Structure formats: C-alpha cells, structure tokens
Amino acid sequence: MKKKKSIFGKLLLALVAILAVVGIFAFYRFQTGSIEGKWSATELGDQYYKEFYKSLGSYDKEIGIEPKKMVKVPKVVMTVEDGKAEVVVKSTFDKKYLVNAIVKKFDETLKKSFSDNNVSLDDLDDETRKAFESARPKTQELEDELDKEFQKSAIQSNGEYDKATGQISFKVFSGDVNQLMHTVKVTSVNKDVPGISKNDINKNLPYELKDKKLVLKDSKESINFKKK
Structure with a gap:
C-alpha cells in the first residue's frame, strides 16, 4: 500500500510540475504578448504613397504640382486598447499649395495664349479685361471645391475628412488581440480599401514582438510596425 501511495505521489508531483511549467510558459507568453498602445507602419505608408502617385498619371505634370508638396506620406497607425486593435490610414493634403498651383497654372496658360496671339491685357478694352x-x-472658391472632392474621396473609402487640417482618414480593419496565442483575429474590415474583402473577417493574423518592433503576418505579406 505504501508503495502504491509512493507511486501515486510521484505521479501527482510530476503532474503538478508539468502544470507549473505550462502555467509559467503561458504566463510568459501572455506577458510578452502585450501590444497595447500605438504603432506606426512606415513601409506600408510608403506603399500607399506610391499607389497614390501612380493614380495621378500625368495630372501632376499638367498642372505643375509636386506630389510630395501636395500630400504627406500617409500614416498607417494601429491602436491597441483593452485587447482591441484598429488599423487606420491618414493622409494630409496641403490645400494652400494646391490652390496656388492651380492659380499659377491658370495665369501661365492665359499669358501664353496672349503671347501666341501677340496680345496683352493692356490691349484689351475694359469690359474684356x-x-x-x-x-x-x-x-x-478653389478651397471649397477641393473640400468637396476630398469629402467625396473620403466617403468612397468609407472614411472621414477634416476640412480644418485637410486630412482624410479611414479604417482598414479592426480585430481582437489574443496575448496568449500572439494573434489578432480580424472582426471587421473596410471593404472599400483596395486589397481588403469580407473574406478577411475571422482571419487570425499571427504577430511577433521584439525590441519595440511588431510584425503582423498574413498569408500574402507581413506588416512591420514600430512603437510610437
């Protein structure tokens, strides 16, 4: 009987030891899995900017604008609070620069037209001038028109436009953070954002955290974040 108790005791101690190790590992995973706070993805912002530049076509050259002066590189920010993650893209446009560029282009075009016809404003009668x-x-009037266009663009992306700052912002997706498994489960998406669809809902995106750097992984690519 004593021998059986001894064997049972050893098994019990072994089980407790295993559970303790598992518990410590789980606690470590949980503690090291916290990604609370704000994170920025600079590389993804650069990609969005390149896509925006392509979408301009020759429009920038026709008007004589410099894309880098017209719009800042988009900011991709992930905010994690109370286990909830949200990824948002923010783009800020310089309306004053755009307005000045449009007026300048108008003046240059008018001047060239007069020059081609050997005419100046002084040659015109008062009414024509x-x-x-x-x-x-x-x-x-130009600022008002730009505000309308930016507002339309924001609505098309299911986002918002701030007239005061010239900033368009829209959500990419939201998700639940699992600190133990080191994953973000997608709970909602903005289907109006290129490359995002309803099929992405319920996806578990693994993440790695090291030295204030966060890598969010997908089957297609990874997104690198830095702590803000």
Whole structure:
C-alpha cells in the first residue's frame, strides 16, 4: 500500500510540475504578448504613397504640382486598447499649395495664349479685361471645391475628412488581440480599401514582438510596425 501511495505521489508531483511549467510558459507568453498602445507602419505608408502617385498619371505634370508638396506620406497607425486593435490610414493634403498651383497654372496658360496671339491685357478694352480677371480662379472658391472632392474621396473609402487640417482618414480593419496565442483575429474590415474583402473577417493574423518592433503576418505579406 505504501508503495502504491509512493507511486501515486510521484505521479501527482510530476503532474503538478508539468502544470507549473505550462502555467509559467503561458504566463510568459501572455506577458510578452502585450501590444497595447500605438504603432506606426512606415513601409506600408510608403506603399500607399506610391499607389497614390501612380493614380495621378500625368495630372501632376499638367498642372505643375509636386506630389510630395501636395500630400504627406500617409500614416498607417494601429491602436491597441483593452485587447482591441484598429488599423487606420491618414493622409494630409496641403490645400494652400494646391490652390496656388492651380492659380499659377491658370495665369501661365492665359499669358501664353496672349503671347501666341501677340496680345496683352493692356490691349484689351475694359469690359474684356474685366471678364478675364473675373474668370481667374478665386482662392476661397478653389478651397471649397477641393473640400468637396476630398469629402467625396473620403466617403468612397468609407472614411472621414477634416476640412480644418485637410486630412482624410479611414479604417482598414479592426480585430481582437489574443496575448496568449500572439494573434489578432480580424472582426471587421473596410471593404472599400483596395486589397481588403469580407473574406478577411475571422482571419487570425499571427504577430511577433521584439525590441519595440511588431510584425503582423498574413498569408500574402507581413506588416512591420514600430512603437510610437
């Protein structure tokens, strides 16, 4: 009987030891899996900027604008709070720069037209000169038109537009963070964002955390984040 108790005791101790090791490992995984806070993905922001540049086509050259002055490189930010993650893209446009570029292009085009016909404003009668001057784009009117276009663009991306800052922001996806498994389960997506679809819902995206750097993995690619 004593021998049986001894064997049972050893098995019990072994089981407790195994559970303790598993518990310590799980605790370590949980502690090292915390990604609470704000994270930025610079490389992804650069990719979004390149796509935006391509979408301009020759439009930037026709008007004479510099894309880097027109819009800042988009910021891709992931905010994690209370186990909930949300990835948002923010793009800020310089409306004043755009307005000045449009007015400048108008003036240059008008001047060239006069020059080609050997005519100047001084050669025109008062009524005709006033007609040309009134046709010159007004700063406020141009800003209002830009606001309308940016607002439309934001709506198309299921996002928001801030007139005061010229910033368009839209959510990419939201998810639940599992600190123990080191995954982010996608719970909602913005299907209006290129490359995102409803099929991405319920996907578990593994992540790795090291030295304030976070790598969020997908079957196609990985997104590198840095702590803000």
